[in-house]
Amino acid sequence: MLLRLVPRVRPWRTGAVVLPLLAILVTLVVSSGVVLADGVNPLRVFVEIFIEPFRSRFSFLEVLVSATPLLLTGTAVTIAFRSGYYNIGAEGQLLAGAICAAGIGPHLGSWPVPTGIVAMTIAGAVGGMAWALVPALLRTKFHIDEVVTTLLLNPTATLLVAGLLNGPWRNPETGFNESPRIVAAAEFMEIVDRSRLNFGFIVALVIVTLAGLVLHRSVLGIKFRAVGLSRDGARFAGLPVEGLLMRAALASGGVAGVAGACLVGGIQYRLTEGISGGLGYTGIIVSTLGGIHVAGAACAALLLAVVNVGSSSANRVFGIPAQLGDVIAGTLLMVTVALLLFRKYRFVLRSKL
Amino acid sequence: MSFFIDVLAAMFRISTPLALGATGEVVSERSGVLNLGIEGTMYAGAFFGFYAAYQTDSRWIGLAAALVVGALAASLLGLLTVTLGVNQHTAGLGLTLFLIGLSEFVNRAALGIGSGTSLKVQTFGELRPFGLGGVFAQYGLTYFTILVIIPGIWWMLRHTNFGLAITAVGENPEAADVAGINVRRTRYIALIIGGMLMSAGGAFITLATLGTFTIDIIAGRGWVCLALVIFGRWSVVRSLIGAFIFAFVYALQFRLRLLGGWEAVPFELLLALPYLATIVALVVSGRNAPYPGAYLKAFRRS
Numbered sequence: 275m276l277l278r279l280v281p282r283v284r285p286w287r288t289g290a291v292v293l294p295l296l297a298i299l300v301t302l303v304v305s306s307g308v309v310l311a312d313g314v315n316p317l318r319v320f321v322e323i324f325i326e327p328f329r330s331r332f333s334f335l336e337v338l339v340s341a342t343p344l345l346l347t348g349t350a351v352t353i354a355f356r357s358g359y360y361n362i363g364a365e366g367q368l369l370a371g372a373i374c375a376a377g378i379g380p381h382l383g384s385w386p387v388p389t390g391i392v393a394m395t396i397a398g399a400v401g402g403m404a405w406a407l408v409p410a411l412l413r414t415k416f417h418i419d420e421v422v423t424t425l426l427l428n429p430t431a432t433l434l435v436a437g438l439l440n441g442p443w444r445n446p447e448t449g450f451n452e453s454p455r456i457v458a459a460a461e462f463m464e465i466v467d468r469s470r471l472n473f474g475f476i477v478a479l480v481i482v483t484l485a486g487l488v489l490h491r492s493v494l495g496i497k498f499r500a501v502g503l504s505r506d507g508a509r510f511a512g513l514p515v516e517g518l519l520m521r522a523a524l525a526s527g528g529v530a531g532v533a534g535a536c537l538v539g540g541i542q543y544r545l546t547e548g549i550s551g552g553l554g555y556t557g558i559i560v561s562t563l564g565g566i567h568v569a570g571a572a573c574a575a576l577l578l579a580v581v582n583v584g585s586s587s588a589n590r591v592f593g594i595p596a597q598l599g600d601v602i603a604g605t606l607l608m609v610t611v612a613l614l615l616f617r618k619y620r621f622v623l624r625s626k627l
Numbered sequence: 628m629s630f631f632i633d634v635l636a637a638m639f640r641i642s643t644p645l646a647l648g649a650t651g652e653v654v655s656e657r658s659g660v661l662n663l664g665i666e667g668t669m670y671a672g673a674f675f676g677f678y679a680a681y682q683t684d685s686r687w688i689g690l691a692a693a694l695v696v697g698a699l700a701a702s703l704l705g706l707l708t709v710t711l712g713v714n715q716h717t718a719g720l721g722l723t724l725f726l727i728g729l730s731e732f733v734n735r736a737a738l739g740i741g742s743g744t745s746l747k748v749q750t751f752g753e754l755r756p757f758g759l760g761g762v763f764a765q766y767g768l769t770y771f772t773i774l775v776i777i778p779g780i781w782w783m784l785r786h787t788n789f790g791l792a793i794t795a796v797g798e799n800p801e802a803a804d805v806a807g808i809n810v811r812r813t814r815y816i817a818l819i820i821g822g823m824l825m826s827a828g829g830a831f832i833t834l835a836t837l838g839t840f841t842i843d844i845i846a847g848r849g850w851v852c853l854a855l856v857i858f859g860r861w862s863v864v865r866s867l868i869g870a871f872i873f874a875f876v877y878a879l880q881f882r883l884r885l886l887g888g889w890e891a892v893p894f895e896l897l898l899a900l901p902y903l904a905t906i907v908a909l910v911v912s913g914r915n916a917p918y919p920g921a922y923l924k925a926f927r928r929s
Contacts, residue, residue: 279711279712308729308732311736312736360716362716412906412909418909418910418916419916419918422853422854422857422905422909425850426850426902426905426906427902427906428850429847429851429902432847433895433896433899434895434899436895437893437895437896440893441893552724555720555724556724558716558717558720559720559721559724562717594736595731595735597731597735599728600724600728600731600732601732603728604721604722604724604725604729605725607717607720607721607725608703608707608718608721608722611717611721612706612707612711612713614713615711615712615713
């Protein structure tokens with residue numbers, strides 16, 4: 275091998291901006307290969323994906339709709355990853371939140387308007403936290419790796435949703451596997467006329483802002499970061515490492531659960547089997563692309579939402595499969611983690627040893 | 628009695644892709660690299676195996692294509708985690724998302740159909756050794772997996788220099804390096820063997836069991852394999868036993884549902900058992916879970 279990775283003396287600061295942009299460029303080059311193979315001009319497809327969503331009111335609002343759960347799961351993952359708690363379970367926590375919200379949603383009939391939404395949001399947070407609790411306890415009390423436990427609880431949550439919908443929550447009249455519809459008081463009202471954009475977007479913005487302030491502008495955030503950078507160092511400095519990990523894990527699960535509540539309250543109005551479709555996993559992409567920073571994650575959530583909406587529209591215009599969005603997102607994640615390495619390392623030509 | 632034989636026969640069929648995937652993950656993890664790309668690798672193996680078989684009208688070319696795709700996917704993961712040394716969780720999940728997206732993209736673009744696909748390929752048939760039926764009527768690939776591949780991998784890991792090198796770079800890469808083992812090359816090869824086993828597991832579903840490809844065909848089997856590896860404490864044989872247990876429960880619930888009268892038993896609970904059992908197994912072994920020493924750690928000569 276001719277090239278060798280060598281640590282930089284200090285991190286490359288401008289790299290934090292240059293490298294993500296380079297990653298987007300590399301991703302577009304790679305995915306244009308896929309587009310070409312389908313016999314469509316990649317430039318026209320990329321214009322459709324990245325420009326079109328900003329041309330019409332409907333598409334732009336759809337971007338915000340699509341960004342809502344991504345803002346939340348991306349923030350959830352960021353809270354955990356910054357603290358060195360590798361929560362891969364946002365998917366399961368989102369579903370647990372959706373289950374709780376769909377559970378109370380049909381029974382809030384007499385509640386005045388804002389309280390119903392608050393109750394739904396809290397139910398989502400509680401569900402997500404409950405689902406995050408077991409791996410967090412195992413991590414802090416028994417030192418059991420959280421990656422595997424949180425990951426395995428994702429398919430478990432999917433099965434729990436299926437079990438509820440095929441069993442106790444199955445619609446008795448139609449026989450569809452959908453939970454009962456939530457009442458009007460529990461619905462996240464639309465905030466722009468004639469669109470799907472609903473109050474969930476506001477909830478997401480509030481939570482993202484709060485999480486950003488706590489993580490990046492508070493003492494608690496610095497403690498989280500200290501634990502994330504070096505557990506032993508933090509312990510040596512007298513920080514309650516286990517307690518901080520527990521708080522980060524529960525906050526992460528709670529935020530992911532709110533994403534589930536937003537899907538139930540603002541989009542589906544009930545629990546359905548495919549309600550998430552991997553949004554929790556996408557949260558990991560969002561957070562990584564955002565450099566494990568809340569503001570960065572928010573930008574990444576918007577970017578992926580644009581890609582989502584744009585690929586559906588490219589699908590309508592060019593007939594190119596909408597899964598192009600998933601190809602772009604997966605490629606972007608791999609290219610980004612590879613390129614971000616060069617903030618801390620650089621290539622040198624290897625001199626003969 | 629015939630009910631029991633049915634369940635047992637189905638157990639071997641259902642366990643084959645799981646055993647292949649879990650064995651692949653054991654080989655990868657024993658070298659110190661967690662391959663979270665397993666779900667996507669099995670998916671790509673299932674799809675591209677089917678796609679190549681459909682295009683060429685040859686199930687053997689399909690199987691070969693699946694193996695190539697598995698090796699390529701593993702090499703990509705190797706580039707990220709071994710050469711560059713990035714976070715293995717992120718790299719693996721990215722690989723899974725990419726491969727599932729790519730498979731579905733090509734499925735729509737080239738075969739032009741969604742979930743209602745009815746394209747068929749000729750499948751690998753069943754063997755009936757010595758004219759025996761019942762439990763013994765199994766796919767040749769199942770026989771090959773259980774009687775050749777898995778014992779072969781077990782033997783390789785325990786009794787060959789290369790197998791011991793895999794364990795060495797997974798336990799203590801610095802010491803292995805000093806002992807003259809090429810750490811990166813060993814990890815690459817372990818990943819590639821693992822990836823080919825995973826994609827073969829996926830291809831088994833399309834080329835033997837179903838003869839066709841449907842969306843979401845792997846349906847979390849990769850994660851089951853991941854659970855089996857930990858449940859089996861990184862041993863090929865114990866993971867295989869785990870695969871048998873899971874497949875037996877799965878076959879049983881399926882047949883019980885067909886019988887009727889068992890509607891009160893939520894079968895999703897049975898399907899969740901491997902995940903829950905793995906978490907319990909981790910709690911029981913606690914700190915003593917025999918994770919490879921250099922698990923998740925990239926190797927850089929300093």
